[in-house]
Amino acid sequence: MVRYAYYPGCSLERNAAAYDESFRLVAEVLGMELVEIPDWNCCGATEYFSLDLLPAYALVARNLALVPEDLDQVVAPCSACYYNLLKTDKNMAAYPKLASAVNESLAAGKLHYTPGRVRSRHALDVILEDFSLEDLAAHVEKPLRGIRLAAYYGCVTVRPMGHDDPEYPIRMERLLKALGATVVEFSLRANCCGGHMTQLDAETAYEMLHYLLRNAAKLDVDALVTACPMCQLNLDAYQGQVNSHFGTDFHIPILYFTQVMGLAFGIDPDALGFGQEIVSAERVLEKFRNPPEEEEKKPRRKRRDKDALPMPEPLSGGGR
């Protein structure tokens, strides 16, 4: 059994509890032992780095310092947490002056972190790198037959320090395929959900979300599958706001990849946090319980120009 330090992060404590619950269950099936970092603190998200640099690094480094001595890797399911942990470790290693200032700060709390001691990894990367697709498929008890899923990665899972193509990632699609789902390629899979923009300028935030939802709706997906609590929150909780703002009627459930993995592994949907989503995924579960006899084949729409690539519709707001 491989042991990993586990950094859930603040989102997974409450608003993304479904991600935490489903990840822990899936990890158990895969034989991963998750050791939660004792008394971990917030990573500061994107906010602390906007205000004060050294405290921002020290805040993140406290978590790395608290990783038990016998563990050399930490897994974070939240993309912002993952990136902050990774960035802090890398920058401390690259800039010794920064490392000594961070450690001088940590010393005030009787802690120390040696850069490079702990490898920070995203939950999606851990699952896709430590297990082969065959390993994962071997755990599938109830294939997601006939369920049309599209992967949505968002930003920092793959950029600027991801393990997949930063523009056109493909690994989550492979995972969904291994689970037996019908994978639909979403060309905007690595576009931005807007992050905290809903708090700063709702109009801009809704434009960004509308762009994603409008293009996802055209694919006739049963759900979008994500690996980030910020993406999930924005696309799920604000979908109604987008609908009332643009007069649209989108109903696209936003699920975590660990939730759909858990379903395929035969875990009870309630235990996986189904029902916590704002845009109900009940229709996904119905299809899961009563899979279609034959996978329905959608007639392919003819492309206007047979040489043209499929392109997303432009932003409704247009350029400047």
Next chain:
Amino acid sequence: MTEETQHTFLDEVTTIPGGERLRTCIQCGTCGGSCPSGPAMDYTPREIFALIMAGERERVLKSNTFWFCVSCYYCTIRCPQEIPITDIMYQLKRLAIKAGYYRASITNFSETFVGQIETYGRSFELGLATAHYLRYHPIESVRMSPLMLGMVTRGRMAFRPKRIRGIRPLRAILRKAKELGGEW
């Protein structure tokens, strides 16, 4: 002023790791063209860089450009000159706050968030978002109520994060870091 003591706005911006790359900007505009929130910005990233080079400190720091950066890192990975553009946007945020060019409705979100961390050691963005919304967008918050209700009924809402046990040592760490300060 001699060459060595002259401290330009460009120097202030480039102190961060990799920041020196900004001097190599070729004004190609790949950054602005890649920016999902570019249309809402006063100046696109390319324009901001030209203004920085021109020493237009006040125009730059008073603009909304970096506050509208959503940290998606598209510009960073696409920049042919390998300029850490997103990190530069963060640096501009910090310089703007230091210079007192404050945008209450925007900056306060970051400050309240950080305040929550310093009090509890953890954050709860949704409770914070609600408080922030009520304060700065009271009229719109009426339209937000179905969302909030949905989050509450699904158990996804809290107004206060958990407090970590080591909050005192954490505060000591943050206090020390602030005291050391400095540019990185």
